[in-house]
Amino acid sequence: MLFAVLAVLVTAVSAWVAYGRVRSALESEFERRLARVAATAASQIEPELIHEVRARGEESAGYLSVQVQLVTLRSATGVDDASLIDSTRATLVDARSSEGVEGLASSLDSLAGPALTRALGGIPAVSEPFRRGGRALRASFAPIRSPGGAALGAVAVEAEAAYLPVLDALGRTLTAIGLVTAVAIAVLAVLIVRAATSAATLERRLSRAENLAAMGRLTATLAHEIKNPLAIIRGSAERLRMLDPEAQRMATFVIEEADRLSKTVARYLQFARVGEEPRQGGDAATALQATLDLLEGELGARGVMLERAGGLTAAPVGLDNESLKQVYLNLILNALEAMPAGGRLRIGEAERHGRIEVSIADEGAGIPPDVLRRVGSPFYTTKAQGSGLGLFLARRLVRASGGDLHIQSLEGRGTTCTVRLPRRRA
Ligand SMILES: Nc1ncnc2c1ncn2[C@@H]1O[C@H](COP(=O)(O)OP(=O)(O)OP(=O)(O)O)[C@@H](O)[C@H]1O
Ligand SMILES: [Mg+2]
Incomplete structure (x- = not known):
């Protein structure tokens, strides 16, 4: 942003400097030329003619000679007007004699007062622009000095400052360029x-x-370190159970808990399986059947009724059977956990547009929309005992073989998870 403001400022300043240079060049050229015309005229008027014209007006010979000079000058140079003004600021002779201004106070006294004062003080001067008849004019004054050096009067030459409209146009163009540049810079910024x-x-x-990858590596190391001592603990408890019938109950607890722990460890190890070599493909239908066989007892114990629809004989996909089982197991366990009081578990199998689809639907409480947005993020769980890795791992496996995992849920009605995998061509 600072860059943009700076760029706009630099553009504005350079445009302003350029405008100033052009303006002073045009002005000084105009002033130089007008001053030269006035000086030439003044050099040709004898000082004593001023006394004569002042005393005898239009009757005098001097008046005629000055008038001829000024009219000639006006037509030769194309200036607007040329006049002779005396030290009392009255017009003595005017090139546009038809105006009838002779003897009256010069209009330049009010329009270009400071420059006239300077000239009557003996120094040639050019006025600031002034307006007359709707046009911008400037006047140049050249003093006519007595032999003693005092200014007896001045020749005034007026010309249209034709460069002013040019300057106005330039100013407008530069402003427009500046605005366009500012807008362009703002857009760029x-x-x-x-x-x-x-x-x-x-x-x-x-x-x-x-961070996630680092966490994965750390988890893998930790899980790996836990796995071996756990196997030893389990083995020892098994031996203890055989050796000492007294300790049988305790030993069984140890074995059960060790098994639970080793499942958890296996799950974390799975999480860290980043960038592993893809295994051979498997069969979505066979793996599904194997998973359901595994869970048969569990379903019965939980009062869950299994309903199946569709059914595929062969469903070759890019994912190996172990991974497929992992995916189904996670989804079915979620469904069972969503129906603690039992219910219907509906499993559908179908093939659409070259993709094998397996859907797992429960009649649980469903997932509220704000939770639905987050499920599948690693470690996101709403369960006290959950790891929040089930859906994350399932989705990662499915995606790795070109498929997707879609979760649809209606609060109070249940959840349907659909695994879609491209059929593997032989
Ligand atoms: N079928 C479902 N019905 C209702 N909520 C579900 C269902 N499946 C997943 N969820 C929600 O999604 C969350 C994440 O599920 P995910 O399987 O990833 O982890 P988890 O089940 O909490 O833990 P675990 O790692 O043991 O599977 C769950 O905590 C739950 O809130
Ligand atoms: Mg789960």
């Missing part, structure tokens, strides 16, 4: 700020991905 913001967002996402 907005684009740059947007690009920078999206770069920052990308960086944040990347660093989140890096």
Whole structure:
């Protein structure tokens, strides 16, 4: 933003400087030429003619000679007017004699007073622009000095400051250019700020991905370290159970808890399976059947009735059977956990547009929309005992073989998870 403000300022200042240069060049050229015309005229008027014209007016010979000079000058140079003014600021002779201004106070006294005063003080001067008859004019005054050096009067030459409209047009053009530049810079700045913001967002996402990967590695190491002592604990408890019938109950607890722990550890290890070599493909239908066989007892114990629709004989997909079982197991366990008092578990199998679809629907409480947006993020869980990795892992596996996992839920009605995998061509 600072860059944009600076750029606009620099543009404005350079336009202003350029305008100033052009203006002073045009002005000084105009002043030089007008001053030269006035000086030439003044050099040709004898000082004593002023006394004569003042004393005898239009009757005098001097009047005629001065008038001829001024009229000639006017027509030769194309200036607007030329006049002779005396030290009392009255017009003695005017090139436009038809005006009948002789003897009257010169109009230039009010229009170009300061410059006239300077000239009557003996110094040639050019006035600031003034308006007359709707036009911008400037007047140049050249003093006529007595042999003693005192200014007896001055020759005034007026000309239209034709450069002023040019300057106005230039000013307008520069302002327009300045505005367009400012707008362009503002647009550019907005684009740059947007690009920078999206770069920052990308960086944040990347660093989140890096954190996740680091967390994964840490989890894997930890889980691995736990796995071996756990196996020893379990083995020892098993032996203890055989050796000492007294300790049988305790030993069974130890074994059960060790099994539970090792499942958790396996799950965390799975989480860290980043960038592993893809295994051979499997069969979506076979893996589904194997998972349901595994869970048969569990379904019965929980009062869950299984309903199946469709059914595929062969469903080759890019995901291996172990991973497929992992996916189904996570989804079915979620469904069972959503129906603690039992209910119907509906499993559908179908093939659409070259994709194998397996849907798992429960009649549980459903997922509120704000939770639905977050499920599947690693470690996001609403369960006291949950790890929040089930859906994350399932989705990652499915996506790795070109498929997707879609979760649809209606609060109070239930949830349907659909796994879609492209059929693998032989
Ligand atoms: N079928 C479902 N019905 C209702 N809520 C569900 C269902 N499946 C998932 N959820 C919600 O999604 C969350 C995340 O599920 P996910 O399977 O990833 O982790 P979890 O089940 O909490 O823990 P675990 O790692 O043991 O599976 C759950 O905590 C639950 O709130
Ligand atoms: Mg789960």
